[in-house]
Amino acid sequence: MSRNLKTALLLALVSLSTFVGIIAKYWFLNGK
Amino acid sequence: MKACKPARGIATRAAQAFAALSGWAISGLALAAEWNLRPAGSKVAGDIHDLHEYVMILCTVIFVGVFSFMFYSVYAHRKSKGHNAAQFHENTTVEILWTVIPAIILVIIALPATRVVIAQKDTSNPDLTIKVTGYQWKWGYDYVKGEGEGISFISTLATPREQIENRAPKGENYLLEVDNELVVPVGKKIRVLTTAGDVIHSWWVPAFGAKQDAIPGFIRDLWFRPEATGTFRSQCVELCGKEHGFMPIVVRVVSQEDYSKWVGEKMKLIAAAADDPNKQYALEELRKRGEQVYAKNCVACHQPTGKGAPPAFPPLDGSKVVLGPKEEQIRTELNGVVKNGTPTAMVGFGNQLNDVELAAVITYTRNSWSNKTGEAIQPAEVKALRK
Amino acid sequence: MSAVIDTHGHAHDGHDHHDHHGGYGGVLRWITTTNHKDIGTLYLWFSFIMFMVGGTMAMAIRLELFQPGIQFFNPDLFNQFTTMHGLIMVFGAIMPAFVGFANWQIPMMIGAPDMAFARLNNWSFWLLPFAASLLVISFFTPGGAPGVGWTMYAPLTVQMGVGMDLTIFAVHLLGMSSILGSINIITTILNMRAPGMTLMRMPLFCWTWLITAYLLVAAMPVLAGAVTMSLTDRHFGTSFFNAAGGGDPVLYQHIFWFFGHPEVYIIALPAFGVVSQVIPAFSRKPLFGYASMVYATSAIAILSFIVWAHHMYTVGMPVQGQLFFMYATTLIAIPTGVKVFNWVATMWKGSLTFETPMLFAIGFLFLFTLGGFTGLVLSLVPIDIQLHDTYYVVAHFHYVMVAGALFAAFAGIYFWLPKWTGRMYDETLGKWHFWLTMIFFNITFFVQHFLGLAGMPRRIPDYPLIFESWNKISSIGAFGFGLSQLLFLYLVLKAIRSGEKAPEKPWEGADSLEWTHLPTPAPYHSFETPPVLK
Numbered sequence: 020m021s022r023n024l025k026t027a028l029l030l031a032l033v034s035l036s037t038f039v040g041i042i043a044k045y046w047f048l049n050g051k
Numbered sequence: 052m053k054a055c056k057p058a059r060g061i062a063t064r065a066a067q068a069f070a071a072l073s074g075w076a077i078s079g080l081a082l083a084a085e086w087n088l089r090p091a092g093s094k095v096a097g098d099i100h101d102l103h104e105y106v107m108i109l110c111t112v113i114f115v116g117v118f119s120f121m122f123y124s125v126y127a128h129r130k131s132k133g134h135n136a137a138q139f140h141e142n143t144t145v146e147i148l149w150t151v152i153p154a155i156i157l158v159i160i161a162l163p164a165t166r167v168v169i170a171q172k173d174t175s176n177p178d179l180t181i182k183v184t185g186y187q188w189k190w191g192y193d194y195v196k197g198e199g200e201g202i203s204f205i206s207t208l209a210t211p212r213e214q215i216e217n218r219a220p221k222g223e224n225y226l227l228e229v230d231n232e233l234v235v236p237v238g239k240k241i242r243v244l245t246t247a248g249d250v251i252h253s254w255w256v257p258a259f260g261a262k263q264d265a266i267p268g269f270i271r272d273l274w275f276r277p278e279a280t281g282t283f284r285s286q287c288v289e290l291c292g293k294e295h296g297f298m299p300i301v302v303r304v305v306s307q308e309d310y311s312k313w314v315g316e317k318m319k320l321i322a323a324a325a326d327d328p329n330k331q332y333a334l335e336e337l338r339k340r341g342e343q344v345y346a347k348n349c350v351a352c353h354q355p356t357g358k359g360a361p362p363a364f365p366p367l368d369g370s371k372v373v374l375g376p377k378e379e380q381i382r383t384e385l386n387g388v389v390k391n392g393t394p395t396a397m398v399g400f401g402n403q404l405n406d407v408e409l410a411a412v413i414t415y416t417r418n419s420w421s422n423k424t425g426e427a428i429q430p431a432e433v434k435a436l437r438k
Numbered sequence: 439m440s441a442v443i444d445t446h447g448h449a450h451d452g453h454d455h456h457d458h459h460g461g462y463g464g465v466l467r468w469i470t471t472t473n474h475k476d477i478g479t480l481y482l483w484f485s486f487i488m489f490m491v492g493g494t495m496a497m498a499i500r501l502e503l504f505q506p507g508i509q510f511f512n513p514d515l516f517n518q519f520t521t522m523h524g525l526i527m528v529f530g531a532i533m534p535a536f537v538g539f540a541n542w543q544i545p546m547m548i549g550a551p552d553m554a555f556a557r558l559n560n561w562s563f564w565l566l567p568f569a570a571s572l573l574v575i576s577f578f579t580p581g582g583a584p585g586v587g588w589t590m591y592a593p594l595t596v597q598m599g600v601g602m603d604l605t606i607f608a609v610h611l612l613g614m615s616s617i618l619g620s621i622n623i624i625t626t627i628l629n630m631r632a633p634g635m636t637l638m639r640m641p642l643f644c645w646t647w648l649i650t651a652y653l654l655v656a657a658m659p660v661l662a663g664a665v666t667m668s669l670t671d672r673h674f675g676t677s678f679f680n681a682a683g684g685g686d687p688v689l690y691q692h693i694f695w696f697f698g699h700p701e702v703y704i705i706a707l708p709a710f711g712v713v714s715q716v717i718p719a720f721s722r723k724p725l726f727g728y729a730s731m732v733y734a735t736s737a738i739a740i741l742s743f744i745v746w747a748h749h750m751y752t753v754g755m756p757v758q759g760q761l762f763f764m765y766a767t768t769l770i771a772i773p774t775g776v777k778v779f780n781w782v783a784t785m786w787k788g789s790l791t792f793e794t795p796m797l798f799a800i801g802f803l804f805l806f807t808l809g810g811f812t813g814l815v816l817s818l819v820p821i822d823i824q825l826h827d828t829y830y831v832v833a834h835f836h837y838v839m840v841a842g843a844l845f846a847a848f849a850g851i852y853f854w855l856p857k858w859t860g861r862m863y864d865e866t867l868g869k870w871h872f873w874l875t876m877i878f879f880n881i882t883f884f885v886q887h888f889l890g891l892a893g894m895p896r897r898i899p900d901y902p903l904i905f906e907s908w909n910k911i912s913s914i915g916a917f918g919f920g921l922s923q924l925l926f927l928y929l930v931l932k933a934i935r936s937g938e939k940a941p942e943k944p945w946e947g948a949d950s951l952e953w954t955h956l957p958t959p960a961p962y963h964s965f966e967t968p969p970v971l972k
Binding site: 085103106114121134139154160165215221225226245257260262267291293360395 | 506507508509512513514517580581582585586587591593594596597599672673680681682686687688721722723724725726727728730752753754756757760761764765768769771772775776778779782783784785786787788789790791792800803804807808811814815818819820821823824826827828888889891892893895896897898899900901902903904905908947
């Protein structure tokens with residue numbers, strides 16, 4: 020895996036986790 | 052790089068146009084009376100005025116100072132003047148100074164500000180507590196504690212549609228007048244609880260420096276202590292839909308004696324006009340009353356002609372709901388229209404209008420324009436369908 | 439479109455150079471290109487078209503506001519214009535413009551042959567016209583475009599028709615474009631600099647984009663989260679923002695502004711980067727305090743994550759919250775001030791000339807700082823209580839985003855057009871564009887400060903009579919401002935088609951790699967071999 024690809028995937032992971040994380044957090048926090 | 056001189060004709064004409072525009076602008080400036088915050092009607096508002104003036108002076112001094120350097124440079128360090136570029140690009144002392152000095156300036160701004168922030172938040176020990184509810188598109192006032200407890204009314208824009216639609220000249224308090232003003236006694240600490248019936252609105256009186264968002268399902272508060280009698284006008288200040296610009300706030304501050312008088316009168320009126328929901332009303336009586344309710348609540352979307360503005364705002368003239376079974380229409384009026392689980396702009400009026408008003412407006416729609424059902428809806432029927 | 443880039447620098451003579459451009463000609467070239475210069479051009483033209491579309495809506499808004507009363511647009515349509523003006527300008531005009539600069543400039547400035555992911559670059563662009571079409575199409579759906587303001591607060595968004603759903607989808611696509619573009623930019627800058635091009639040697643424009651790209655990666659998903667939650671509240675029975683279901687409308691605001699505040703720095707930082715290239719070039723002097731500029735930019739970026747609730751002082755948060763956000767917000771003034779001082783110090787004792795790029799850069803410096811001061815005023819809670827949701831805020835953000843970011847973008851176009859096209863723009867016309875824009879901008883927006891102080895709320899199509907004079911003046915300024923941008927279009931087209939041939943180094947003081955190591959115009963493929971840096 021090239022160095023470029025590794026950098027890109029890491030950043031993509033950050034974005035995706037933020038998105039999913041926010042929705043998940045408030046989904047569970049609000050019990051719904 | 053020398054710019055080519057444009058043809059004289061163009062230059063003259065451009066200069067003339069610019070002069071004309073400036074003249075226009077300056078005459079506009081002369082007419083324009085409003086340069087600053089509204090005159091303070093309370094100590095807090097006065098403190099805000101002072102803080103703003105203080106910060107403005109500080110910022111202006113810094114701004115002018117910094118840009119004098121820049122404009123001096125623009126003048127003195129131009130290549131066309133023969134100035135040769137120095138090559139320095141660092142100076143630690145200067146950089147530290149212009150980091151630390153702004154930091155100190157920020158502290159001397161934040162300190163007086165802090166004092167006012169804390170004062171503005173202290174809603175304890177009020178003399179009078181009023182609950183303000185934001186609706187689309189009007190305010191509801193309920194005096195909940197203190198002299199006048201129990202008084203409750205809706206405050207709606209009173210400016211006639213003809214003025215808004217440019218068919219009549221605009222009055223002095225255009226868009227700042229209501230049918231029922233909020234009346235409070237001078238010198239007393241007034242605590243206002245804000246909430247809303249549908250979307251977020253915001254209640255604000257600039258003269259008192261008090262603003263608080265009205266959030267559906269939550270109660271927030273603000274306080275003010277008016278220092279002088281007078282009428283103070285303002286508007287809803289959070290986008291709340293179509294008629295956001297048309298739900299003003301008018302607060303009339305009166306002397307303590309006048310306030311007590313007003314309270315007395317209001318209580319009498321409420322008792323007298325207490326709509327008896329069990330009474331049976333005649334069709335014409337309901338229709339006439341309904342026309343008034345319609346004018347205040349329905350006209351903006353469904354139009355005086357009942358033709359609405361489809362597809363967003365359906366017509367009532369010839370409408371299936373209006374001509375159909377009355378229970379359907381009563382439910383629609385009470386609870387609003389929800390499409391596929393999504394609320395629409397047709398909100399429920401169940402908590403804004405009482406049974407008599409609802410019965411009246413439904414009767415009006417069923418007996419106006421080309422609708423001739425001959426049916427009178429009684430308040431008791433509305434009451435029965437309330438959840 | 440293929441006339442825009444002429445790699446051989448001579449006048450258009452009808453020769454078919456398309457075989458140099460990836461093997462396709464005409465429209466297909468532009469659809470399939472993976473060349474950072476082509477993609478930069480696409481972004482810039484797209485952004486200009488969006489600027490015109492958003493600008494037309496602004497003209498409509500100012501037309502209605504010329505006088506009290508409802509004359510042209512009913513309140514519902516007016517709210518739709520206000521909303522779409524904001525969304526189109528922020529996501530369709532100003533952000534893509536700076537991505538266009540990033541694409542054109544970053545590879546050349548670091549000595550790289552192209553972006554790290556060239557095909558991803560193409561997709562990142564083509565998402566945009568599709569998303570923009572959704573926004574425009576929403577006007578023609580039942581109920582029209584959503585009339586909720588670009589901030590799209592709940593629960594008002596729940597009341598809107600299907601136009602709201604189109605808008606939410608568009609926002610997702612716009613966000614995805616930004617995120618993919620940012621991943622590309624970060625990877626390119628971190629991994630593809632020429633040997634000897636250390637991070638602390640990069641032009642500041644690259645630094646500001648590196649930092650901006652991180653902000654985008656962190657903030658755009660948050661916006662996506664917020665609008666997704668609005669979408670599910672609308673259609674899938676959730677109650678994130680619905681009190682009756684156990685939710686909280688203010689939660690939306692927290693999530694939105696957690697994105698929203700970094701967003702304004704996403705807009706501002708690339709502008710700072712452009713200006714940091716232009717001012718030293720026309721002062722014939724190195725940028726003052728390069729390292730401090732890097733640290734200040736980083737400080738601004740980090741601080742931008744802890745100040746979001748200064749957009750929410752009136753929601754009813756506890757006093758400790760108001761105080762925290764007030765203090766944190768005022769802190770940002772320090773690194774911002776450092777940058778302003780450094781730009782002035784760059785000019786100080788330089789050898790200044792005032793071609794159009796420099797005029798716009800100086801205009802930026804002056805007016806962005808003014809906007810910064812009104813931001814400081816707004817950051818103070820007691821004053822914000824009076825000014826929140828009034829025209830003072832509208833004035834503030836137009837100063838920093840138009841006289842700030844847009845002026846910087848103009849400076850960048852005038853500065854780099856010769857390098858991109860091999861042709862000079864007409865300097866006289868450029869100066870006319872600058873002065874007309876400068877004067878009309880201030881007529882339009884300076885008076886809005888007074889409107890806000892006097893108490894005029896935002897987002898209203900009609901207003902009480904005391905606000906009439908300032909509104910008239912503002913509207914006249916707006917019409918002038920709008921017309922002046924047509925002059926810009928004319929002079930750019932004229933330059934591209936028939937501008938004077940640019941010399942190899944049109945700007946004496948410009949010293950980044952694209953000026954020192956590449957011919958003018960830059961070749962379609964540059965730095966296929968990395969440059970040797972001393």
